[in-house]
Amino acid sequence: xxxxxxxxxxxxxxxxxxxxxxxxxxxxxxxxxxxxxxxxxxxxxxxxxxxxxxxxxxxxxxxxxxxxxxxxxxxxxxxxxxxxxxxxxxxxxxxxxxxxxxxxxxxxxxxxxxxxxxxxxxxxxxxxxxxxxxxxxxxxxxxxxxxxxxxxxxxxxxxxxxxxxxxxxxxxxxxxxxxxxxxxxxxxxxxxxxxxxxxxxxxxxxxxxxxxxxxxxxxxxxxxxxxxxxxxxxxxxxxxxxxxxxxxxxxxxxxxxxxxxxxxxxxxxxxxxxxxxxxxxxxxxxxxxxxxxxxxxxxx
Amino acid sequence: xxxxxxxxxxxxxxxxxxxxxxxxxxxxxxxxxxxxxxxxxxxxxxxxxxxxxxxxxxxxxxxxxxxxxxxxxxxxxxxxxxxxxxxxxxxxxxxxxxxxxxxxxxxxxxxxxxxxxxxxxxxxxxxxxxxxxxxxxxxxxxxxxxxxxxxxxxxxxxxxxxxxxxxxxxxxxxxxxxxxxxxxxxxxxxxxxxxxxxxxxxxxxxxxxxxxxxxxxxxxxxxxxxxxxxxxxxxxxxxxxxxxxxxxxxxxxxxxxxxxxxxxxx
Numbered sequence: 001x002x003x004x005x006x007x008x009x010x011x012x013x014x015x016x017x018x019x020x021x022x023x024x025x026x027x028x029x030x031x032x033x034x035x036x037x038x039x040x041x042x043x044x045x046x047x048x049x050x051x052x053x054x055x056x057x058x059x060x061x062x063x064x065x066x067x068x069x070x071x072x073x074x075x076x077x078x079x080x081x082x083x084x085x086x087x088x089x090x091x092x093x094x095x096x097x098x099x100x101x102x103x104x105x106x107x108x109x110x111x112x113x114x115x116x117x118x119x120x121x122x123x124x125x126x127x128x129x130x131x132x133x134x135x136x137x138x139x140x141x142x143x144x145x146x147x148x149x150x151x152x153x154x155x156x157x158x159x160x161x162x163x164x165x166x167x168x169x170x171x172x173x174x175x176x177x178x179x180x181x182x183x184x185x186x187x188x189x190x191x192x193x194x195x196x197x198x199x200x201x202x203x204x205x206x207x208x209x210x211x212x213x214x215x216x217x218x219x220x221x222x223x224x225x226x227x228x229x230x231x232x233x234x235x236x237x238x239x240x241x242x243x244x245x246x247x248x249x250x251x252x253x254x255x256x257x258x259x260x261x262x263x264x265x266x267x268x269x270x271x272x273x274x275x276x277x278x279x280x281x282x283x284x285x286x287x288x289x290x291x292x293x294x295x296x297x298x299x300x
Numbered sequence: 301x302x303x304x305x306x307x308x309x310x311x312x313x314x315x316x317x318x319x320x321x322x323x324x325x326x327x328x329x330x331x332x333x334x335x336x337x338x339x340x341x342x343x344x345x346x347x348x349x350x351x352x353x354x355x356x357x358x359x360x361x362x363x364x365x366x367x368x369x370x371x372x373x374x375x376x377x378x379x380x381x382x383x384x385x386x387x388x389x390x391x392x393x394x395x396x397x398x399x400x401x402x403x404x405x406x407x408x409x410x411x412x413x414x415x416x417x418x419x420x421x422x423x424x425x426x427x428x429x430x431x432x433x434x435x436x437x438x439x440x441x442x443x444x445x446x447x448x449x450x451x452x453x454x455x456x457x458x459x460x461x462x463x464x465x466x467x468x469x470x471x472x473x474x475x476x477x478x479x480x481x482x483x484x485x486x487x488x489x490x491x492x493x494x495x496x497x498x499x500x501x502x503x504x505x506x507x508x509x510x511x512x513x514x515x516x517x518x519x520x521x522x523x524x525x526x527x528x529x530x531x532x533x534x535x536x537x538x539x540x541x542x543x544x545x546x547x548x549x550x551x552x553x554x555x556x557x558x559x560x561x562x563x564x565x566x
Contacts, residue, residue: 050546057533266526
């Protein structure tokens with residue numbers, strides 16, 4: 001079941017998606033953290049961030065919209081209060097982070113480079129809920145190239161870039177990141193959406209728009225992972241509405257080396273562990289010796 | 301598994317179900333997250349305060365003692381509508397108990413419970429824990445008599461009940477907080493207050509507590525996805541919150557019960 005992403009060895013291909021698993025500690029009562037491939041922590045900024053006003057979330061058919069606004073403890077509190085807990089577990093920890101400016105991306109990358117608990121970084125250039133919260137970088141190939149190149153120069157740790165689906169051509173964005181030195185790509189982040197309250201004639205979310213996640217976005221995510229995977233040579237991490245081992249294995253067939261479990265962890269805190277266990281069962285039931293044999297094995 | 305699901309008043313249901321063994325350790329004020337059906341729509345679990353819990357005896361189950369849980373809920377949307385049509389034998393997926401419950405406080409002080417509508421839900425479990433050691437009074441309010449629930453159950457516990465409705469169809473024609481103020485004006489006792497209900501009611505109770513310098517814990521309701529502090533969808537503002545010094549608290553993990561002084565009420 002083991003796979004490798006940019007030199008990070010994962011005991012299985014199932015990671016937790018940023019923003020859906022806190023800093024790991026919150027879930028320790030409900031899940032064996034050692035049963036997960038890697039933990040990706042809540043998006044981190046240089047300074048603490050308050051996040052958006054409420055309502056921040058709303059359920060939609062087969063999914064949910066969120067506009068949390070990247071509320072997080074900030075780099076210093078992460079290093080002082082959150083990282084020590086993660087030292088004790090053997091599961092790789094990948095820190096998702098974002099900057100308001102190019103310089104902030106560089107500073108975060110170089111400061112995280114010195115944190116021994118961190119196995120790698122995931123660069124968020126795609127959160128749709130915050131002005132300047134990466135979206136400019138996430139939708140413009142030249143800006144994405146600049147930010148990824150700076151991060152690449154600022155750390156020797158593996159660099160994963162998380163891509164936004166809110167673009168015309170995701171393959172073009174992927175190439176910009178590869179050219180800038182990304183070690184791996186993760187996709188997709190949430191799709192920008194909206195919910196309306198007819199009675200109040202108002203948007204449901206205080207932020208008006210939010211990011212759609214959950215099973216509703218899986219077909220779009222599969223399509224984008226497939227498009228990118230056949231076009232680049234670095235590993236892809238598939239994200240988008242994965243609820244089961246079946247979903248995860250579909251992402252591997254279209255070319256993902258690993259997957260991330262997001263919204264499903266809200267429904268079942270042990271979802272990532274369950275998906276990994278059921279994938280293993282599928283492999284043994286079908287006489288498949290190595291999960292890597294399924295990567296990109298889609299027949300078209 | 302659902303044991304019973306009874307409409308106790310139009311639109312309000314009381315459901316009893318078998319529960320995971322952890323429920324035996326739950327405290328008044330804690331809640332559970334319920335997946336109303338095994339499907340992706342509705343996707344998210346729904347939070348419900350624990351109305352009551354206990355253990356069914358071996359006589360009833362024919363085997364070992366079985367923990368049970370009761371929820372009092374109002375049909376407000378798709379999820380609760382689906383819950384309301386479930387019957388004995390149907391299965392539900394329950395996560396919990398979650399959150400921080402009520403502090404029971406000094407038994408020698410009088411206990412004042414204030415509930416609005418379905419906000420009564422966590423107060424019954426609380427009253428059960430308090431009546432053995434303390435004098436307990438319940439102030440309950442609603443729009444009309446149909447919003448006044450389970451008064452008989454509180455009576456049976458020996459709780460003195462004060463009812464207020466907006467239309468006067470049951471109890472006094474006033475706000476529950478007016479009824480509460482009338483009582484407090486004459487009382488000389490030292491007391492603790494516990495409140496659960498709609499935000500305007502909680503705000504009024506908090507204001508009364510501040511003015512009379514009475515301790516008060518409030519139980520909040522919020523829209524949430526996970527129930528364990530990860531989604532950050534259910535946050536409320538802490539007392540010292542400002543744009544420059546944000547202090548958001550998760551209703552699910554830091555609450556749902558808060559000392560009213562912890563929160564910003566404006």
